[in-house]
Amino acid sequence: MSGDTDLIKLYSGRILELAADIPHLARLDAPGATVKKRSPLCGSTVTVDLTLENGKVTAFGQDVKACALGQAAASVVGGAIIGTTPDQITRARDELRVMLKEDGPTPSAPFDGLEVLRPAVAFKNRHASILLTLDAASDAVTQLVETQSA
Numbered sequence: 001m002s003g004d005t006d007l008i009k010l011y012s013g014r015i016l017e018l019a020a021d022i023p024h025l026a027r028l029d030a031p032g033a034t035v036k037k038r039s040p041l042c043g044s045t046v047t048v049d050l051t052l053e054n055g056k057v058t059a060f061g062q063d064v065k066a067c068a069l070g071q072a073a074a075s076v077v078g079g080a081i082i083g084t085t086p087d088q089i090t091r092a093r094d095e096l097r098v099m100l101k102e103d104g105p106t107p108s109a110p111f112d113g114l115e116v117l118r119p120a121v122a123f124k125n126r127h128a129s130i131l132l133t134l135d136a137a138s139d140a141v142t143q144l145v146e147t148q149s150a
Contacts, residue, residue, distance in 0.1 A: 019071035023078035028061040033140040039128035044070045048136035052144045070129035077133045080110040086141035093134035100127045
């Protein structure tokens with residue numbers, strides 16, 4: 001029964017609140033880059049559109065088809081990403097991966113709200129869904145940086 005209790009705890013009220021209120025839940029009309037990511041394990045998908053100007057994210061949109069944990073992660077990222085730099089996004093992605101896979105520290109501000117997903121550390125089958133939005137955003141900013149410096 002402990003496994004069921006742990007799973008119920010995982011879907012806390014705060015995670016469900018975040019999943020129900022995802023910022024920037026609309027695709028951009030003219031994004032600088034678009035990246036779609038899919039978790040092969042659960043089938044969750046996230047498509048991210050973003051625009052970079054002067055080295056910072058100025059517009060962000062996302063289409064999220066994921067479990068409550070993936071939705072909660074998308075919510076935190078959506079609420080924090082405007083005004084961030086590519087380095088901050090890539091660092092947050094790497095820090096979130098370490099938090100989930102190695103029970104490492106919480107990602108740095110402004111993505112520190114991802115701490116709410118710490119209970120998912122024990123549920124490895126949920127990690128890919130949680131990482132989708134930051135994986136997609138990181139790939140998108142990498143594409144834009146490469147394009148802009150070419």
